[in-house]
Amino acid sequence: MTAAARIRRLRWRLTALFALTSAVGLIALAAFAIRTDDNSWRSELDDTLNLQARQAVPYVSFDDNGRLDAQSLLDAVETSCPPVTVVTGTADQPTIAYTPHQPCVRASTEDLEAVAATAMRDGSATEVEARSENGHQIWLLAQPYTGAGGQSTAGVVVAVGDTTSGQAEHRKLALLLVTGCAVLVALSAVAGHLLSGRAIRPALTALQQQEEFLADAAHDLRTPTASLRSLAETALRDDAHRAAALERTVRLATRMGDLIDGLLTRARLMAGVGSLARQPLRLDQLVEVVVDDTETGEHRVTVHTEPVVVDADPDLIRRAVANLLGNALLHGHAPGRPAEIHLTVAADATVTVDDAGPGIPPALAGSLFQRFHSGSGSTGLGLSIASWVAHAHGGTLDVDTSPHGGARFTLRLPPRAKTVSPE
Numbered sequence: 494m495t496a497a498a499r500i501r502r503l504r505w506r507l508t509a510l511f512a513l514t515s516a517v518g519l520i521a522l523a524a525f526a527i528r529t530d531d532n533s534w535r536s537e538l539d540d541t542l543n544l545q546a547r548q549a550v551p552y553v554s555f556d557d558n559g560r561l562d563a564q565s566l567l568d569a570v571e572t573s574c575p576p577v578t579v580v581t582g583t584a585d586q587p588t589i590a591y592t593p594h595q596p597c598v599r600a601s602t603e604d605l606e607a608v609a610a611t612a613m614r615d616g617s618a619t620e621v622e623a624r625s626e627n628g629h630q631i632w633l634l635a636q637p638y639t640g641a642g643g644q645s646t647a648g649v650v651v652a653v654g655d656t657t658s659g660q661a662e663h664r665k666l667a668l669l670l671v672t673g674c675a676v677l678v679a680l681s682a683v684a685g686h687l688l689s690g691r692a693i694r695p696a697l698t699a700l701q702q703q704e705e706f707l708a709d710a711a712h713d714l715r716t717p718t719a720s721l722r723s724l725a726e727t728a729l730r731d732d733a734h735r736a737a738a739l740e741r742t743v744r745l746a747t748r749m750g751d752l753i754d755g756l757l758t759r760a761r762l763m764a765g766v767g768s769l770a771r772q773p774l775r776l777d778q779l780v781e782v783v784v785d786d787t788e789t790g791e792h793r794v795t796v797h798t799e800p801v802v803v804d805a806d807p808d809l810i811r812r813a814v815a816n817l818l819g820n821a822l823l824h825g826h827a828p829g830r831p832a833e834i835h836l837t838v839a840a841d842a843t844v845t846v847d848d849a850g851p852g853i854p855p856a857l858a859g860s861l862f863q864r865f866h867s868g869s870g871s872t873g874l875g876l877s878i879a880s881w882v883a884h885a886h887g888g889t890l891d892v893d894t895s896p897h898g899g900a901r902f903t904l905r906l907p908p909r910a911k912t913v914s915p916e
Contacts, residue, residue, distance in 0.1 A: 546636035580609035671686025825850035
């Protein structure tokens with residue numbers, strides 16, 4: 494697995510960790526909120542039933558014949574369907590003495606008698622869950638009351654409450670919390686992925702810059718290294734030409750040192766730890782030197798220059814022009830025929846390289862200056878380096894069709910601002 498792939502996998506792990514941490518926290522908070530709400534509405538219902546039963550107990554009275562006087566209870570409750578039922582008798586034989594004619598909540602007789610019997614047996618308030626006649630879950634609370642002497646339990650007041658509305662609100666809150674947690678976890682995962690991407694971006698950039706530096710070094714040093722080896726072999730086997738070969742070796746070694754310095758400079762600039770070594774530069778003279786130092790062989794290079802001064806890094810501009818010229822010498826001619834190269838330097842700091850080759854296929858025009866793109870199978874780094882140098886100086890590098898039938902590469906640099914001398 495490549496280093497970039499490992500870094501991207503780390504990003505997904507950071508995203509998963511961020512989402513998992515958020516999910517654990519949100520689920521814990523949601524569970525606490527759901528539990529609290531469940532206890533709250535149950536406690537509220539319990540308090541309501543206790544209040545109803547305790548308020549009803551003082552108004553339970555009997556007439557002279559020992560029969561329950563329900564009217565006083567009805568007057569005290571002040572409701573058309575009082576949620577209380579009065580049970581008399583004993584724990585073994587509870588008897589329903591009063592029940593509302595139209596109760597708001599209908600509890601079964603068996604449940605009412607069962608909770609009443611338990612309350613009379615224990616002598617304390619008792620509450621149980623049950624089912625109403627229509628299948629709703631209800632809560633029964635039985636509150637004992639004493640007889641006339643106050644010594645024994647005479648009966649029980651049973652308050653009935655429907656838990657349907659409370660449970661519905663509770664389920665609604667739980668669903669809302671679960672949905673909210675899911676949305677927040679998804680948002681936290683997206684945010685974590687974006688943040689982790691920003692966190693690993695410098696590492697990916699540094700890795701890409703390293704790979705580009707190695708590729709550029711291999712591209713720029715491949716030809717000089719081969720020439721250096723050839724010269725060394727010539728000096729070893731040919732005594733007559735040894736001095737000349739060694740002299741060219743020294744010049745080539747110097748050139749390789751300059752190339753290495755240029756590569757290091759570009760690497761520092763791309764990493765943001767260096768700046769361009771700008772200085773006033775005669776662009777026309779630099780182009781002429783590049784042409785003179787380039788082995789053209791049987792190819793013909795025509796140079797037309799106008800004096801122009803730019804503020805630029807001479808080493809980087811030299812590399813850009815050399816790459817454009819080398820590209821024209823390599824690709825700007827038909828197989829087996831010499832190249833006709835026309836190189837022009839205009840007064841507006843524009844360097845134009847024309848050739849009479851096959852030109853640039855339209856499909857490659859958009860990606861020609863990208864790394865590792867070429868129209869003839871080469872590494873494609875030369876043009877990408879030239880394009881980078883142009884943009885680093887605030888200029889541009891464009892490609893078009895040459896009037897000579899091939900390709901035209903135009904390197905535009907900002908001309909040096911003219912200074913006005915004081916009068």
